[in-house]
Amino acid sequence: MDELVLLGDEALALGAIDAGISSAYGYPGTPSSEIMEYILEHSEKSGDIFASWSSNEKTAYEEAIGVSFVGRRVLVTMKHVGLNVAADPFMNSALLDIKGGLVIAVADDPGMHSSQGEQDSRYFAAFARVMCFEPRNQQECYEMTREAFDISEKFHIPVMIRLVTRLAHSRAVVITSPARKPNILEKTDNTRGWMLLPALARRNWVSLLDRQTDFEKYSTGTDYNPLTINPDFREFGVITSGLGRNYYDEAKLELSSVPSHLHISVYPVPVDKIRKLAESVDKLVIIEEGCTFIEDYLRGYLPQAIEIAGKRDGSVPLTGELNPDNIRGVLGLSQREGLKTDIELPGRPPQLCQGCPHADTYAALNEARESFSNSIVTSDIGCYSLGALPPYNAIETIICMGASVGTAKGAAEAGFEPVTAVIGDSTFLHSGISPLVDAVACNTPMTLVILDNGTVAMTGGQQTIMPSSKLQLLIEGIGVDPAHIKTITPLKKYHAENVEIFKQEMNYKGISVIIALRECLETARKNKKSGGSK
Numbered sequence: 001m002d003e004l005v006l007l008g009d010e011a012l013a014l015g016a017i018d019a020g021i022s023s024a025y026g027y028p029g030t031p032s033s034e035i036m037e038y039i040l041e042h043s044e045k046s047g048d049i050f051a052s053w054s055s056n057e058k059t060a061y062e063e064a065i066g067v068s069f070v071g072r073r074v075l076v077t078m079k080h081v082g083l084n085v086a087a088d089p090f091m092n093s094a095l096l097d098i099k100g101g102l103v104i105a106v107a108d109d110p111g112m113h114s115s116q117g118e119q120d121s122r123y124f125a126a127f128a129r130v131m132c133f134e135p136r137n138q139q140e141c142y143e144m145t146r147e148a149f150d151i152s153e154k155f156h157i158p159v160m161i162r163l164v165t166r167l168a169h170s171r172a173v174v175i176t177s178p179a180r181k182p183n184i185l186e187k188t189d190n191t192r193g194w195m196l197l198p199a200l201a202r203r204n205w206v207s208l209l210d211r212q213t214d215f216e217k218y219s220t221g222t223d224y225n226p227l228t229i230n231p232d233f234r235e236f237g238v239i240t241s242g243l244g245r246n247y248y249d250e251a252k253l254e255l256s257s258v259p260s261h262l263h264i265s266v267y268p269v270p271v272d273k274i275r276k277l278a279e280s281v282d283k284l285v286i287i288e289e290g291c292t293f294i295e296d297y298l299r300g301y302l303p304q305a306i307e308i309a310g311k312r313d314g315s316v317p318l319t320g321e322l323n324p325d326n327i328r329g330v331l332g333l334s335q336r337e338g339l340k341t342d343i344e345l346p347g348r349p350p351q352l353c354q355g356c357p358h359a360d361t362y363a364a365l366n367e368a369r370e371s372f373s374n375s376i377v378t379s380d381i382g383c384y385s386l387g388a389l390p391p392y393n394a395i396e397t398i399i400c401m402g403a404s405v406g407t408a409k410g411a412a413e414a415g416f417e418p419v420t421a422v423i424g425d426s427t428f429l430h431s432g433i434s435p436l437v438d439a440v441a442c443n444t445p446m447t448l449v450i451l452d453n454g455t456v457a458m459t460g461g462q463q464t465i466m467p468s469s470k471l472q473l474l475i476e477g478i479g480v481d482p483a484h485i486k487t488i489t490p491l492k493k494y495h496a497e498n499v500e501i502f503k504q505e506m507n508y509k510g511i512s513v514i515i516a517l518r519e520c521l522e523t524a525r526k527n528k529k530s531g532g533s534k
């Protein structure tokens with residue numbers, strides 16, 4: 001046994017390593033990136049795990065299914081909105097006969113610190129009808145990940161582990177257990193559980209529904225969902241999940257009576273325990289991080305008469321993160337004194353680094369746009385999203401990975417001109433290729449600008465899946481006319497030349513691509529420090 005100080009993400013990663021994984025896949029995304037980074041570092045040193053970033057979350061998940069099919073344990077990682085991209089294989093994998101343990105770690109971002117939405121991944125697990133673990137501290141990140149692999153193999157389902165930003169990115173001591181050797185199961189001869197032909201899928205669907213009672217039995221019996229009843233206090237009982245438990249534990253020290261309490265870490269929700277708690281109290285208080293997941297379930301299982309206080313009635317904030325202060329009111333505690341300050345801190349909006357190549361690209365694009373009476377620039381997810389803010393004010397849309405290309409195509413085909421889409425190299429490879437194929441098929445009059453800095457800069461400088469040298473070949477291969485694929489160097493000294501190239505291609509009545517090629521400064525600095533290219 002070792003004692004290590006780990007981030008929640010790292011504790012989860014080590015849990016997977018010690019559970020005996022053979023492989024790990026993922027796509028970077030805050031706050032999940034450090035899970036794969038920890039495994040990649042381990043894999044570089046020990047060589048016993050195949051670990052790799054993938055083009056996107058969907059390909060990562062499909063690669064993981066392949067590992068599981070041949071009997072090995074595998075972890076796949078992503079952020080919450082990444083699960084939207086992997087939703088197709090994830091939902092369908094619930095109907096597969098999972099063999100080697102398949103665990104999907106999804107990190108949600110309540111409060112949207114670095115995300116375009118606040119969705120709660122527990123709904124996805126419930127939608128797929130699979131089990132979900134929600135740790136409340138780093139030790140549970142480690143232990144639950146190990147447990148999740150056993151559960152995946154026991155019930156032949158993928159299992160989700162849901163983290164949130166504050167847990168993923170905070171450190172605590174973790175006590176580890178002896179590592180387990182990689183599990184190598186035999187490939188089965190009966191592969192009918194892997195083929196979702198309608199007749200077989202119907203059978204698998206019924207089997208998945210039949211197994212729900214086993215999942216519920218597990219979640220009712222596990223110590224991860226502890227229930228304590230205080231028969232002397234009926235006024236209210238408390239249900240917590242995830243980090244909500246930590247805030248509640250702190251607040252309850254000030255309560256005159258300790259309420260009956262159920263903590264839920266494993267889903268599906270333990271219905272019997274919820275009913276037992278509800279019978280012992282007059283009101284239920286729900287403290288959960290994210291959406292109203294548990295609260296909504298309760299309303300279906302409990303008599304209407306019982307009062308529920310939580311996010312739906314405004315007793316707990318419906319958006320953003322929980323914290324030790326914003327759950328005090330629902331417990332009948334007044335706000336703490338002495339924590340407020342009169343000092344007004346100035347706003348510090350995020351900014352591109354000084355000298356970032358994107359700044360020079362936007363300067364040239366903005367000047368080129370001045371020659372048109374009206375124009376639109378769609379954009380995407382990455383550091384370059386900051387081009388929406390002053391002093392650049394260069395882009396007008398940000399939706400989801402790859403959406404800049406499709407939305408530009410639609411706007412152009414509706415008759416608007418000129419239309420320009422701006423996307424990073426990694427985001428293009430993630431999900432910008434397919435809409436470019438569509439644009440080539442229609443020879444849509446639009447210009448795609450690929451900001452190629454050779455890295456996934458916004459999430460910490462992970463390596464782009466394909467080197468810059470291959471990007472031009474890929475775009476030619478898709479069918480863009482080589483005469484309208486231009487590469488520019490976004491530097492001040494080339495500004496006038498770059499403006500001209502933008503103007504020419506924005507005037508072209510077909511699909512054109514401009515690659516703005518220059519290394520991210522932050523990645524260049526890191527590479528120099530480590531003595532070479534990553």
Ligand code: SF4
Nearest residue numbers: 353356383457520521
């Ligand atoms: S990290 Fe790189 S891409 Fe991001 S703002 Fe800084 S220099 Fe630009």
